[in-house]
Amino acid sequence: MTATVYLALTVTLGFFLAAALHVPPLARALGYPVQLHLTLGLFGAFLLGIAAAGRKLLAMFALSKGTAAYRLRILTVLVHGAVAAELLHAFAGLPSHGAALVLLAAAGGLQLWEEAALLRVRLRRRLELPVRRNLLAHAFLPVAGVLAAAGLQKAAGAALLLGFVVLATSGMQVKIAPFLSWQARYAARGASGGAPLLRDMLLPGLEPLTTAGLAGGAAAATMATVTHASGWAVAAVILQVAGAWAQLAQTGAILFGRRGAASRPPTRERVPRKETA
Amino acid sequence: MTPNVHAVGPGVDPEALLTALGEVVDPELGIDILNLGLVCTVEVAGEAVAVEMTLTTPGCPLHASIADAVESRVARVEGVGTVDVMVVWDPPWTPESTSERARRALGFR
Numbered sequence: 001m002t003a004t005v006y007l008a009l010t011v012t013l014g015f016f017l018a019a020a021l022h023v024p025p026l027a028r029a030l031g032y033p034v035q036l037h038l039t040l041g042l043f044g045a046f047l048l049g050i051a052a053a054g055r056k057l058l059a060m061f062a063l064s065k066g067t068a069a070y071r072l073r074i075l076t077v078l079v080h081g082a083v084a085a086e087l088l089h090a091f092a093g094l095p096s097h098g099a100a101l102v103l104l105a106a107a108g109g110l111q112l113w114e115e116a117a118l119l120r121v122r123l124r125r126r127l128e129l130p131v132r133r134n135l136l137a138h139a140f141l142p143v144a145g146v147l148a149a150a151g152l153q154k155a156a157g158a159a160l161l162l163g164f165v166v167l168a169t170s171g172m173q174v175k176i177a178p179f180l181s182w183q184a185r186y187a188a189r190g191a192s193g194g195a196p197l198l199r200d201m202l203l204p205g206l207e208p209l210t211t212a213g214l215a216g217g218a219a220a221a222t223m224a225t226v227t228h229a230s231g232w233a234v235a236a237v238i239l240q241v242a243g244a245w246a247q248l249a250q251t252g253a254i255l256f257g258r259r260g261a262a263s264r265p266p267t268r269e270r271v272p273r274k275e276t277a
Numbered sequence: 278m279t280p281n282v283h284a285v286g287p288g289v290d291p292e293a294l295l296t297a298l299g300e301v302v303d304p305e306l307g308i309d310i311l312n313l314g315l316v317c318t319v320e321v322a323g324e325a326v327a328v329e330m331t332l333t334t335p336g337c338p339l340h341a342s343i344a345d346a347v348e349s350r351v352a353r354v355e356g357v358g359t360v361d362v363m364v365v366w367d368p369p370w371t372p373e374s375t376s377e378r379a380r381r382a383l384g385f386r
Contacts, residue, residue, distance in 0.1 A: 060334040061305075063372070063383075123372050125384040179338045182304055187342040197307045 002076060003052060006044025006083075013037050033090035035097060036083070038157060043079050043104055046165045051075055051111050054134065057172055058115065061131050062122035071114045078107040101148060108141040128199070129207040134171030136215055140164040143222065155225040162240070163218035170214060170247050177254045178202065203253045206246045213243020283320045288356040294319055294326065297350040301343065306333070308382055310343065314374025317365065324358030326351055331370045340364060 014037060020027035055072055058064065085100035115138050127135070140163025147156035178198040186195035217240030224232035298319070299311045310316055310330065320327040328347055332340060344362045351360045372385055 056336060060337065063333060063385075065371075123383070123385050179305075183338070183342055186304075187345065195304060197302070197304050199307070 003045050003049035006040050006048065006079075010037065010041035010045050013040060031090060033086070035100070035153075036086040036090045039079075039082055039086045039100060039104065042157070042160045042165065043107060044083055046160075046169075047107060047111065048076060048079055050137075050165070050168045051114065053172065054168070055114065055118070057175065058118050058131065058134065061124075061175055062118065062127055063124045064118040064122040067114070067117045067121060071110050071117070075107050075110045075114070078103045078110070082107065105145050105148075108145055112138055112141060128175070129204075129211060130171040130174035132171070133174075133207075133211045133215070134168050136211065137164045137167030137171065140167070140218060140222075147222070147226070152226055155222050158225045159218065159222045162221050163215070166218060167211075167214055170210065170243075174202065174207070174210075174247070174250055174254075177251060181254050201254050201257060203250060203257075206250045206253075210243050210246040210250065213239045213241075213246060215243075217241075217243055283318065288324060289321050289326065289354060290356070291319070291321065293354045294321070294351060294357075297354050298328070298347065301346045301350055303333075303339065303343065305339065306383060308375075308379045310347070312376040312379040313370075314376070314379075315343075315370065317368075324356060325361070326354075326357050326359070327361040327363070329363050329365055331365055331368075333370050335366050335369075 013033070016026065016030055017032065017034070017037060020030050020032065051072055055067075055069075059067070082100040082103040085096040085103065088094040089096045089100065115135065119135070140159045143163065144156040144159040147153075147159060178201045181201065182195070182198055189195040217236050217238075220232050220236035220239055223229070224236050295311065298316055299309045301310045302308065303310060303313060303315075306313065313333065315330050315332060317329040317331060318327075320329075328351060330344075330347065332343065337343075344364055348360045348362045351357055351362075372380065375383075375385070
């Protein structure tokens, strides 16, 4: 819910920032608070959204049991604090931008801690590739932190947006879409047999391509922003496009693919039962 | 978790009920709900069957689909008139409820 509010604020502020480029009185009144915009979007909308949804989804897909919720609550407070600090910096002229960065770094650290805690108590040892892509996304959080600390704000933004946000959301999208598609297409058949398993709705060969493309593309784009070398930029475009098309093809397979009950569940073990009459 | 089957009176074969329940597969995990240990109790009173079950995760998006599948499968067992499926969270599902085969298939720790 909080992430959704921040998303609406991000879009609204983005609209005003775009309008300010063409309306001088608005530009004078608003300034150009791009740091506030990035904090609202990348952390308020995306980090909070990924953290909150991930706590449920990763726990569901990894069968993680028994992690505390306090980290998510603290993370939310830290992001609120960072947004407040950026607001004071943008509109009251206070030197609070550094404090906002510290709060955001702490929020990122808490998210890493939360993911590690969920993994530590998971029951499923083998995680599927889309889930691993979601986890790989978190490697870009410390990278962005180091870049931001070094004053490379654009590179930090690239690592956060293309690395963390894109990988995290694309991984979970490939896990969630089959649930929705299955319910719409196969729920009735599931009751009478012959419905595919969720994993049968995926084209497995596309997942490594998506992960390599999107992760490699995010790394190359970050490097391009740091080095200003065109080679990295070209590599970033090629890899990102390949990853994006693989993701699109996977989504199409999930939504429109025709799959039978390819995977057979293991034969039912004889389950001892108690019976009273 | 071993499902407790309480059968009162003739008419419904408990073994047929278990066979029907074993045909309901969790489409995410690919394991039937008996091996997963999701069925807590089965109460049979005449033609009425009440199934109390749980799911691996509260808020599982397949909640309704799996409950519908259980109802549909059990309703087809000979002698069954009405079926009541209740999903409960207490006691919560634990990995100890699953069969050894399911644990191996899921790669449990």
